Amino acid sequence: xASQELFNKIIDMLVELKDTSELMLDLAYSSILxxxxxxxxxxxxxxxxxxxxxxxxxxxxxSAGISPEESKNFLGLIRIGVVTENIADAAAQIAExxxxxxxxxxxxxxxxxxxxxxxxxIQVSKESxxxxxxxxxxxxxxxxxxWVLVVRRGGKWxxxxxxxxxxxxxxxxxSGYAEGEEDLxxxxxxxxxxxT
Amino acid sequence: MLIEANKVxxxxxxxxxxxxxxxEYKPVGVxxxxxxxxxxxxxMIDLAYxxxxxxxxxxxxxxxxxxxxxxxxxxxxxxxxxxxxxxxEDAESLVGVTKVARATDKISDAAADIASIVLQGxxxxxxxxxxxxxxxxxxxxxxVKPKSILAGRQLGGLELAAKMGVDIIAIxxxxxxxxxxxxxxxxxxxxxxxxxxxxxxIKEIEGIAKGTIQKLED
Numbered sequence: 001x002a003s004q005e006l007f008n009k010i011i012d013m014l015v016e017l018k019d020t021s022e023l024m025l026d027l028a029y030s031s032i033l034x035x036x037x038x039x040x041x042x043x044x045x046x047x048x049x050x051x052x053x054x055x056x057x058x059x060x061x062x063s064a065g066i067s068p069e070e071s072k073n074f075l076g077l078i079r080i081g082v083v084t085e086n087i088a089d090a091a092a093q094i095a096e097x098x099x100x101x102x103x104x105x106x107x108x109x110x111x112x113x114x115x116x117x118x119x120x121x122i123q124v125s126k127e128s129x130x131x132x133x134x135x136x137x138x139x140x141x142x143x144x145x146x147w148v149l150v151v152r153r154g155g156k157w158x159x160x161x162x163x164x165x166x167x168x169x170x171x172x173x174x175s176g177y178a179e180g181e182e183d184l185x186x187x188x189x190x191x192x193x194x195x196t
Numbered sequence: 197m198l199i200e201a202n203k204v205x206x207x208x209x210x211x212x213x214x215x216x217x218x219x220e221y222k223p224v225g226v227x228x229x230x231x232x233x234x235x236x237x238x239x240m241i242d243l244a245y246x247x248x249x250x251x252x253x254x255x256x257x258x259x260x261x262x263x264x265x266x267x268x269x270x271x272x273x274x275x276x277x278x279x280x281x282x283x284x285e286d287a288e289s290l291v292g293v294t295k296v297a298r299a300t301d302k303i304s305d306a307a308a309d310i311a312s313i314v315l316q317g318x319x320x321x322x323x324x325x326x327x328x329x330x331x332x333x334x335x336x337x338x339x340v341k342p343k344s345i346l347a348g349r350q351l352g353g354l355e356l357a358a359k360m361g362v363d364i365i366a367i368x369x370x371x372x373x374x375x376x377x378x379x380x381x382x383x384x385x386x387x388x389x390x391x392x393x394x395x396x397x398i399k400e401i402e403g404i405a406k407g408t409i410q411k412l413e414d
Contacts, residue, residue: 004323011327018245022238025303029234032296033227073321076313080248080320083306087241090302097292105280105289 013057021087028091031098036119043095050088057081118178125189126168136162144183146176219271229273235375237303244310246335249328254337256311266304273297334398340387343407352379362393
């Protein structure tokens with residue numbers, strides 16, 4: 001019989017699988033719409049992450065010691081895992097289009113309404129005033145005009161909720177007008193991008 | 197932009213009754229279609245997981261509705277790309293877009309697979325469902341009945357987030373989807389609302405949409 005502790009672990013992983021697949025879709029389509037290699041690379045990295053996550057999830061579910069009566073209740077979990085991996089593959093295929101180095105056709109290029117829009121990836125340094133603040137307190141958009149799309153922390157990707165606290169070493173991935181790029185870099189890594 | 201879906205599902209049973217209809221070419225901007233695909237697929241995945249984890253056939257049916265809409269957009273996107281290609285160079289730079297369309301189809305199939313976990317009664321372990329309900333905000337689908345006080349009101353004026361802690365994340369009006377509706381969107385009788393929020397607020401908004409609750413609490 002599966003323990004409460006195991007169930008809690010399964011829940012945590014389910015939430016992560018769900019959040020990660022939604023995040024991947026967001027980033028994959030955004031990589032096409034913004035013609036951003038940075039975002040496309042994140043999606044590729046996320047795809048590998050999901051593969052690993054899925055294996056861990058399957059092992060976890062299989063270790064539950066499932067009785068015949070319970071098997072139907074666990075089948076749903078196994079299926080969700082499989083489907084999450086399909087979604088991750090599809091997102092990676094979308095991102096791959098951007099990484100192929102072919103100039104986007106005018107129907108797409110025209111499509112990029114704000115040609116000035118860009119994507120920045122920047123690591124938060126120890127010196128940054130952002131360290132220790134939540135995203136709400138940090139007011140990144142008000143200060144720089146850039147929207148944080150995702151925060152990469154170690155081997156994980158975190159969706160930017162207002163209460164997320166920024167740590168030194170976090171990588172912020174943000175989009176916005178090109179002129180905000182410098183401001184964000186200065187904010188996140190003042191010693192490397194000082195205004196001289 | 198209103199395009200009829202090309203499939204009709206018999207809701208309530210898990211065998212979709214597929215009636216394939218012709219999708220006629222319309223000149224639609226590729227960007228507009230890609231943005232719609234992005235919005236729809238994200239919402240669809242969200243709804244599909246929620247349908248499975250909250251064991252909600254109503255949400256699962258909504259996912260099936262969205263799948264048919266994605267099919268239509270996929271056809272339109274491919275047709276618009278074909279019309280735009282005049283030479284080999286065009287073909288090279290446009291083939292990626294058709295790949296996006298294919299991947300989107302795959303995503304919507306995946307969402308439908310998750311939803312079918314509910315519709316086939318396979319289910320998720322009850323202990324997991326209960327725990328999930330505690331950690332995640334609830335999601336619900338509710339239709340606005342004629343006697344509901346929501347009919348005819350603008351979203352902004354309702355202040356649902358402040359009053360009951362819920363957000364309307366999408367509205368389905370016949371075959372059309374309005375995702376992340378604007379404050380000035382007017383709710384109409386017959387609209388299907390997709391609402392996210394705390395369990396208490398969800399119960400309240402369901403009553404208000406049905407018309408069993410006739411006032412908004414402050």
